[in-house]
Amino acid sequence: MLMLMLAATAGEATAKPKGAQLYGQHCAVCHGENGTGGVGVPLALPGFLSSVDDAYFRETMRLGRPGRVMPAFTRLSDAEINAIIAHIRSWQKDAAAPSFNTQPVKGDAKHGAKLFAQHCATCHGDQGQGGHGTGVTFSRPRDLPIIAPALNNPGFLGAASDNMIKTTLMKGRAGTPMVSFLEQGLSEQDIDDVVSYVRSFATPAESxxxxxxxxxxxxxxxxxxxxxxxxxxxxxxxxxxxxxxxxxxxxxxxxxxxxxxxxxxxxxxxxxxxxxxxxxxxxxxxxxxxxxxxxxxxxxxxxxxxxxxxxxxxxxxxxxxxxxxxxxxxxxxxxxxxxxxx
Ligand code: HEC
Ligand code: HEC
The missing domain is CATH 3.30.310.70 (TT1751-like domain)
Structure with missing residues (x-):
């Protein structure tokens, strides 16, 4: 009986898709075994998964977020990166992965800067440098249940297309402090302006x-x-x-x-x-x-x-x-x- 149980667990372990294993090895320590977050932000929320494309995952892993804890995974092969993405996507119960066109969004960055100071800076920092700390906490008191990521970060800017950022602002991310700014009363043009402003952040990345x-x-x-x-x-x-x-x-x-x-x-x-x-x-x-x-x-x-x-x-x-x-x-x-x- 004991032998049978051992055999069953061993069988299960080897049958595990590689993506789950790789995720467990490289990501779980910060994003949680089930993507609920920790030192890193949650990755399993439906509102997040439905608003980011696979290219965003790929580039985020490749570039990391310099200075914001998220490492750059330069040694994983393309196949391994894809397996990790597939594993994260397996948490997505509703629609399929979105895809965004890579056309730049045309907006007035100057006007966007004003809107950013008004609507975004309290959480993302006046220069888009992100909130104090990172990720999610269950134990320590902090400003927000999920700390707002850095937007002036070369890793973020290198991974997110204009249209992905726009979608995040239009829809928000349900289940997080990041709300829909369309619902907050900004027009689509205002949102384009903010996207142009966020795109204008450039930080010299020190290697x-x-x-x-x-x-x-x-x-x-x-x-x-x-x-x-x-x-x-x-x-x-x-x-x-x-x-x-x-x-x-x-x-x-x-x-x-x-x-x-x-x-x-x-x-x-x-x-x-x-x-x-x-x-x-x-x-x-x-x-x-x-x-x-x-x-x-x-x-x-x-x-x-x-x-x-x-x-x-x-x-x-x-x-x-x-x-x-x-x-x-x-x-x-x-x-x-x-x-x-x-
Ligand atoms: C109340 C705090 C708060 C405000 C105000 C806010 N955000 Fe966010 N934002 C967050 C949090 C928290 C996240 C992370 C959500 C998650 O974990 O998916 C986030 C995520 C984002 C992301 C995705 C970045 C990433 O790495 O995941 C973008 C882009 C963004 N916000 C832009 C903005 C802009 C532009 C504004 C102003 C129009 C704004 N946010 C206002 C809290 C806020
Ligand atoms: C050492 C901790 C750590 C590890 C390991 C880590 N991350 Fe992260 N990750 C973070 C942090 C922290 C952030 C948020 C950055 C910020 O707050 O500016 C983040 C952000 C992200 C984002 C952007 C989320 C969003 O809301 O847009 C993705 C996607 C991501 N990580 C995927 C991964 C994957 C996949 C792995 C494994 C290959 C991984 N991370 C490993 C800490 C980590």
Whole structure:
């Protein structure tokens, strides 16, 4: 009986269409296993699926949304991208995928700018930079149940045709804070004007690869004091920066017996709870590198103080708001290292 059940589940797993598997592997962590959203926006809502074409999905995956958490999937093959789209489309119970002509919408961008300030900026930001945070949250208090995406984003602008944007404004997205602006009293011409304005957003895209290469992974400084003195100095410097010390331990604690313990490597953990909560509200993934940690090692007669480089990490996370927080953290780390080794 048990054998039969196991066989049945295994059979089911292999019979799963590849798209579902790929979606589970690459998208579910942010958009939810069933497309209900999370760090990413929901993808399964009928109002969304009926207003975007497959080209939009394809380009959104290819380009990502630089600075807005959504990664660029440059390594997936066309066939894999199509399989993921087919899986997402399988949630669509009503009509088939729409298709839009790629003709530009002709509008008056100047008038559109005025309408944008009046009707869109409160949610999408005055420059179309998007709301604070991203996606959907079930736990933290935020401005909207779904955070308005960035519209001045090269990934969005590269993926959405004028007519797709127009449809979104005409119909809204039922089940989200994005309402129909035809129903809000704008005319079709007004909507064309807003589309022209949104199209006029252009942000210089910095290549994430270039940013990564510009940043070392670790910050390292040499201390002229002994290991113990340096550890004490790191603690003093952290406390001086309003951090609370959590603990310090030998790097190999728990891995070796007491006699074998390498006492030449000490890690100091500290935390600033306000910073932690602010950063967590921006992006739950900061949990991966907080609390703060500085490692002091003695190696070949030299004492080194080192820590991860928060700037390097924030580039990996593709979140512009988190990047600002990490820049702040970088300055604090650099100060602490400098003070401790002075
Ligand atoms: C009350 C807040 C709110 C207002 C006001 C608002 N939007 Fe939105 N908008 C949203 C949300 C939330 C979404 C994401 C909906 C979803 O998850 O499908 C969205 C989605 C969009 C999208 C699709 C972008 C994408 O990446 O999914 C476009 C385009 C857009 N809005 C344009 C506008 C424009 C232009 C205006 C003004 C005429 C406007 N919105 C007004 C909240 C708002
Ligand atoms: C690390 C998190 C993350 C992953 C992984 C991720 N996304 Fe996203 N995605 C986002 C976020 C965040 C947004 C909204 C961007 C914004 O707020 O400006 C988004 C936006 C989108 C949009 C635009 C939605 C709209 O309303 O127009 C699509 C489509 C999309 N993602 C598809 C995918 C697919 C398909 C995958 C897997 C191949 C994927 N995403 C993987 C975070 C992610």
């Amino acid at each position: 994430p690869q270039a940013l990564l290469e510009a940043e070392p992974a670790m910050l390292v400084m040499e201390s002229s004091y002994s290991l113990e003195e340096t550890v004490a100095a790191v603690k003093r410097a952290a406390v001086g920066k309003n951090f609370r010390l959590i603990r310090d331990q030998y790097l190999e604690d728990g891995l070796y017996s007491e006699e074998e313990l390498n006492s030449k490597q000490v890690m100091v953990y500290f935390c600033n709870f306000k910073f932690l909560y602010d950063a967590l509200a921006l992006d739950p993934r900061v949990g991966l590198f907080l609390p703060c940690r500085v490692t002091v090692v003695e190696q070949d007669g030299k004492v080194l103080v080192m820590t991860i480089n928060p700037k390097r990490l924030s580039h990996l996370f593709n979140n512009a708001e988190l990047e600002r927080a990490c820049d702040e953290m970088y300055r604090v780390y650099a100060d602490i290292l400098e003070e401790a080794t002075l």
